[in-house]
Amino acid sequence: MAYLDRKGFYGIIIVIMVVLLAVLGIAFATLGAADISVADGFRVLLSRVPFLKGLAEDVQLPDFFYTIVLDIRLPRLVLSAMVGAALSVAGTVFQGMLKNPMADPYVVGVSSGAAFGATIALVLNLRFVFAGLSSVSAMAFVCALATILLVYNISRTGTRVPDTTLILSGVAVSAFLSAAVSFIMVISRENLHNIVYWTMGSFTSADWSAVKTVLIPIPAGIAVLMVFAKDLNMMMLGDDTAKSLGVNIELTKKILLVVASVITAA
Known part of the structure; x- marks a missing residue:
């Protein structure tokens, strides 16, 4: 009851x-x-x-009332709500999986990887569109996933990925990528403003096309993570307890890491 x-x-x-x-x-x-x-x-x-x-x-x-509310302000509100939902769910997953209330996407290097990818795209002045994403967003997305893959493989001990090792590897890789971004900012002064603007984040230029970009990955990712909510609850009791209750620890960790990273990078 x-x-x-x-x-x-x-x-x-x-x-x-x-x-x-x-x-x-x-x-x-x-x-x-x-x-x-x-x-x-x-x-x-x-x-x-x-x-x-x-x-x-x-x-x-007046007609401009409709333009301001529907085409300028409403996309910002919708996008900020979706981004907030994605980051809060991803943070909850990382905290539960790593059994650390201070864990977040920065701990495993996802955010730093995205910033590094965006910085590379800005410095090299890349211009392409991939799956509806601009070059900067696409590079940020790819580098975020590559970072979590790198951190996971560095942390692996045999067939297991200990939580402590995953956190330490993530912190190390995150620090390295943050240092790389800072170095690029120093040697590429002409792109300094754009890099800082992107890494700080802003909804000023948000429009409905930006909302469409995250309309599928964020809700779908959150839905997948909700499916694994019970497994995550059992993992918080300890790996041995979760295994005894039928949870495939390593497979669940992989899925949670990838999906949480996807909605963070999106």
Whole structure:
């Protein structure tokens, strides 16, 4: 009963947070340099809802209201929500898998690998599109996955990958790649601004094409990680306990590492 009560409590919390996110999203869609009231912003959003658009047609709004809210502010809100969800889920996976409350994508080098790949693309002025990704995003994605593969193989002891070794290898590789990025910034002053801008991150230039880029990998990755939630819970009790309960430790680690890295790099 206590377990069911706890699940019900967490379910209520999740519902409240989702509703709060929606309310705050609508409110923040009205904030900015342009003077758009909350009521007008809400009307603009309702105008795109099939069965509710009639409620927004009683007031004539300027065309630029629709452009600002729907094409500038809303993509930023949607993208930031998706990125936040991806990073929070990935962080939870790393913390549970490594049994370390301080673990995050930086610990295993995913973030540093992505920054290194983006830096290389910017310095070499690469111009291509791969699977809908720009050259910078594609290089960041590929290097992030290559980094986690490198860290995993360095950490391997026989057929096992001890958590402590994985953390230490990740920290070492992350430090090396961060140093490499800093060195490139020093010797390539003309690209310094672009590198810093990309590594710091920004939603200023977010649009619907950027949302489409992550629309499949992030929700799909989160869904896969949710499937392995029970296995992750058992792994937190210890590898021996998880094995006795039927969890394939090494296979589960590989899947969790790759999927968490994918949604982080996306």
